[in-house]
Amino acid sequence: MYFDFLVIGSGVAGASVALKLSALGKVGLLCKETLFDCNTQWAQGGIASVLSENDSYESHTQDTLVAGAGLCHEKTVRKVVSAGPKAIEELIDMGVAFTPNDQQNHHDYEFHLAQEAAHSARRIIHADDMTGAALQKTLVKKISENKNISIFEFHTAIDLIVTDKVSPDFSRNRVLGSYVINEKNNIISAFIAKATILATGGHGKLYLYTTNPDVAAGDGVAMAWRAGARVANLEFMQFHPxxxxxxxxxxxxxxxxxxxxxxxxxxxxxxxxxxxxxxxxxxxxxxxxxxxxxxxxxxxxxxxxxxxxxxxxxxxxxxxxxxxxxxxxxxxxxxxxxxxxxxxAAHYSCGGIVTDMRGRTGVKALWAIGEVACTGLHGANRLASNSLLEGLVFAEFVYEDIQILWPDLQHYISPEIPKWQLGKAGEPDEMVVISQLWDEIRRTMWNYVSIVRTEKRLARAAARIDQICQEIETYYWNIIPSRALIEVRNLAAVAQLTVKCARMRKESRGIHYSLDYPYTDDINYKKDTVVLS
The missing domain is CATH 3.90.700.10 (Succinate dehydrogenase/fumarate reductase flavoprotein, catalytic domain)
Incomplete structure (x- = not known):
């Protein structure tokens, strides 16, 4: 399967960038279930943006920096905040049904603006309490009407295809696309693209209690990590109260x-x-x-x-x-x-794949946007309703970057991609093995790596998660891939990386709270927790 662009994930970030990139070429859009099965669909509050004369970019910036507890990248914050109003106007032009102003709000904007925790002004534009659903409905309609976008529902990405694994003679660490399994017929295909964009969302299913849908299994972080990308700040999992x-x-x-x-x-x-x-x-x-x-x-x-x-x-x-x-x-x-x-409940990961302000991951031809990415916007704690904003504006940033690179990207000739080799892999004799491992991961993370942490709890989590990862890798290569197996492998990898990040931070900051280190240590830890592949 050949495309100009492969977008993995159909939430606000993936859908938005797919629509934009369709102006340049053919887009393949993958989603594990339907286009509506994503975190965006369940987002209630709204989108934070400076839309009223009673608000300012500086105020939104400072609120974001304060919430981020010293770890936000200020240049990124300012760029995202200033890009917000244009993104909102695009949504309005698309027909997103935002709630109109009821004239009792004492603000000058045509739509109702709500106020949420840690915001110093009313700046949350919303569609009643179902903003994500209204947003996703509009985006899906636009995608479905777009002839340059091919939609692949019930398709799960197994792993990224990287040049140094398929052809050592080519430049190291360039992503060529992804191996993908079609859940309807279990056929594994290579989806080849000039540029690949990960928009796979978060990994709330890492925890026993979560607000995330079942698709939020950390696939993007795990795949990018295996492809050579850096990850950061995974200790900062936001628990919605x-x-x-x-x-x-x-x-x-x-x-x-x-x-x-x-x-x-x-x-x-x-x-x-x-x-x-x-x-x-x-x-x-x-x-x-x-x-x-x-x-x-x-x-x-x-x-x-x-x-x-x-x-x-x-x-x-x-x-x-x-x-x-x-x-x-x-x-x-x-x-x-x-x-x-x-x-x-586990709600939103402030960490993820390290990217710059253009969405680049550091691995050639691979971008990441939305919750899967660590852009520097959220720091150690996300300000409410900045997440949909991030997905929208980074879709534009990635599009602008690829548009500049497109004259070179479109002429890249990929090496020959081998078909997926099953080897001696067979059908699993009992699926209970996978469900048991999944349950162990989630309970271990909930009991030892959740809202309040200690060194002893983290050490216990590390020992068990490391053991689970070894068990899964042995099991994985002997079994024909399925979505359940792919997800539990990815969850184990992200759990291992999360515990590693948490053990590296010997302080309490933002949403990482340790009883052993209850104070913030700016001298030693006012920096991102970056884990190299």
């Missing part, structure tokens, strides 16, 4: 926007507890809120705390949070009268 606690549903996020509109956190006994934790109370940065909830759960022995917005006008709640209201009502929780049971 409020994931719905219910035995009947998984992965449902209760948006931070509720707290932005006055929702308060209470213990199961009804006592408010954020007042003693931070001056901003419920609007404190996510890491502080998540740790406070975690401490409350451990202190009381209860499995959850409550988030209560029932003191607000019922019509206001239904109008501003229709998705959350409907979902909870279906589970027997009327949020206009009842508090919502919530727990923290």
């Amino acid at each position: 409020t994931c719905l606690y219910s035995p009947r549903v998984k992965n449902f996020l209760i948006s931070e926007a509720l707290r932005g509109e006055g929702a308060i956190l209470k213990s199961k006994s009804g006592k408010r507890f954020m007042e003693n934790e931070h001056p901003l109370k419920e609007l404190a940065p996510r890491d502080i809120v998540a740790r406070a909830i975690d401490a409350e759960i451990k202190k009381t022995g209860e499995p959850f705390v409550y988030l209560d917005i029932s003191h607000k006008d019922p019509e206001f709640i239904k109008t501003h949070f229709p998705g959350i209201y409907s979902k909870c009502l279906g589970l027997g929780i009327n949020i206009t009268t009842d508090p919502i049971p919530v727990v923290p």
